[in-house]
Amino acid sequence: AQSVTQLDSHVSVSEGTPVLLRCNYSSSYSPSLFWYVQHPNKGLQLLLKYTSAATLVKGINGFEAEFKKSETSFHLTKPSAHMSDAAEYFCVVPLSGGYNKLIFGAGTRLAVHP
């Protein structure tokens, strides 16, 4: 069965420094993977998705993620953090290979300090 593990529950960075949010996946085949962001008191927004095309995926707001099969990882990065990036980030895998049942990681809360 597919699952995702987010390795950090909280990450704190200074504005202008790089962001790294880590996610490992478990799957018997090459899955689709997503990153979603949840700003305080808001719904979830899709940041980016990997669907077995290019392994480096670019998303919105300057975020990107690299699918590494050898490491079973799908880490989210951004070169320079902005205050507006403070939010909770979820690594997500569909349960069955289709997109209907999404399995969410526990989430990583990103704090950005001036």
Place this chain on the structure above:
Amino acid sequence: DSGVTQTPKHLITATGQRVTLRCSPRSGDLSVYWYQQSLDQGLQFLIQYYNGEERAKGNILERFSAQQFPDLHSELNLSSLELGDSALYFCASSVTGAGEQFFGPGTRLTVL
């Protein structure tokens, strides 16, 4: 703004009561999903409907039920409420039964 709307935004009720949460999908989307987000369980998939029919079921309690109406809006009914049902309930929609999901802003349910 995803185009998915949920009402009400907030709901406060007492244990043992019944509530109904409403979701309107994006225009043209046929599939609706319900998720529960709580502090102890995280974000969990509850149930999916596609064009009026139940398509997939997750960790949905028997006290909870949902339906999708001919105009494609959906309602999640929660009955015999318990303190542990306090959570944020999200609705999402997609064009097909397996497409990218767009999430609504959520309904925050507080059971006192």
